[in-house]
Amino acid sequence: MKTYQLAAVPGDGIGVEVIAAGLQVLEALSQHLGGFAFEVTHYPWDSAYYLKHGHYIPEGGLAQLKQADAIFFGAVGSQQVPDHISLWGLRLPICQGFDQYANVRPARVLPGVKSPLHNGEAIDWVIVRENSEGEYSGSGGRVHQGLPIEVATEVSTFTRVGVERIHRFAFELARSRPAKHLTLVTKSNAQRHGMVLWDEVFAEVAKDYPDVRTTRELVDAVTTTMVLKPAQLDVIVATNLHADILSDLAAALSGSLGIAPTAxxxxxxxxxxxxxxxxxxxxDITGKGVANPIATFWTAALMLEHLGEPAAARHLMQAIEAVTASGLHTPDLGGTATTAQVTDAVIELLRR
Incomplete structure (x- = not known):
């Protein structure tokens, strides 16, 4: 039996609730299918830990995480800690420290879920976000703080190697899907340096993928395409900031942020x-027991695919879709179900 080392970092708010639910589902799945298991190490690096110790990740923490086969992460953010401190204290050091440069966010309307779009059933996208540099590189600074002449700079840093590798990743992903269609999203009409580099490298890489159809849209224009003509999109590749925003829009158009996964x-x-x-x-819903665990379960399916357990990933997705199709929905989807009820329903289907 294959045993995977899993690092669980629940973090803050409902992250604690949904990661606990996700671990229950993974345990039920491994027991039902056999052939693999998870050995879970829990890391209590939340904002309460930060307020007590002055840091989220202790010395040597990343070295501990590096021993894992995968990291199962809930959320970070607290009303007691400024957002830029919590984000740069926990999530971004892991993403950048482990060179997790490809952020992958699928979006589609699950069975039984209603999209706010009249043609929402056409949504079947994967947004590929460059996850290591760009607008979130951390470059910049502030001088003369508190004075009328204060200056703050936020420098978007794009490297050719960083741009090329995310484009190649996106082309490979697009090639693996039936539509074989990749849309490049930039803002190169106004941002004439980094965005133009993105356009140029995309055109160079495209020559190696003649079987993939390509289109290019400006970031403001693609938001209208997502709303009015969703069938025109398949795989989208964009910078750290642009794809961050677009993927939240994609989740909302798919029915709820509560169902959206990330790898x-x-x-x-x-x-x-x-x-x-x-x-x-x-x-706003922390501790109420009504957080939607579907996003975490779908995220777990992405993790299983990455670990080389595609059959388990398919089995889990079938159970997820059967539960959403049944109408057992948490409040974010217009229902009254609790986190525990949705979790129990998925586990029951897995055990069958």
């Missing part, structure tokens, strides 16, 4: 990859 991949597998639901800490 932060190191495609070369030099480091462990990290898997997280898209929804964040959600302070």
């Amino acid at each position: 932060n991949l190191n495609p070369e597998r030099s480091f462990p990859s990290m898997f997280e639901p898209i929804h964040g800490s959600a302070f």
Whole structure:
């Protein structure tokens, strides 16, 4: 039997609730199918830990995480800690420290879920986000703080190697899907340096993939395509900031942020990859037991695929879709079900 070392970092808010539910589902799945199991190590690196110790990740923490086959991450963010401190204290050091440069966010309307679009059933996208540099590179600074002449700079850093590798990843992904269609999203009419580099490298890489149809859209224009003509899109590749925003829109158009998964991949597998639901800490519903665990379950399916367990991933997705189709929905989808009820329903289907 294959035993995978899984690092669980629940983090803040509903992250604690949904990661616990996800681990229950993974345990039930491994027991039902056999052939693999998870040995879970829990890391209590949340905002309460930060307030007590002055840091999220202790010295040597990344070295501990590096021993894992995958990282199961809940959320980070607290009303007691400024957002830029919590993000740069936990999630981004893992993504950047482990070179998880490919952020992959699928979006489609699951059975039984209603999209706010009248043609929402046409949504079947994968958004590929460059996850290691660009607008979130951390370059920049502030001087003369508090004075009228204060200056703050936020420098978007794009490297040719970083741009080329995310484009190649996106082309390979597009090639594996039936539509074989890849849309490049930039803002190169206004941002004439980094965005133009993205356009140029995309055109160069495209020559190696003649079987993949390509289109190019400006980031503002693609939002209208997503809403009005969703069938025109398949795989989308964009920068760190642009894809971050577009993937939240994609989740909302698919029915709810509560169903949207994320994979932060190191495609070369030099480091462990990290898997997280898209929804964040959600302070407004923390502790109420109504957080939608579907995003975490779908995220777990992405993790199983990455670990080389495609049959288990398919089995889990079938159970997820059967539960959403049944109408057992949490409040974010217009229902009254609790986190535990949805979790139990998925586990029951897995055991059958």
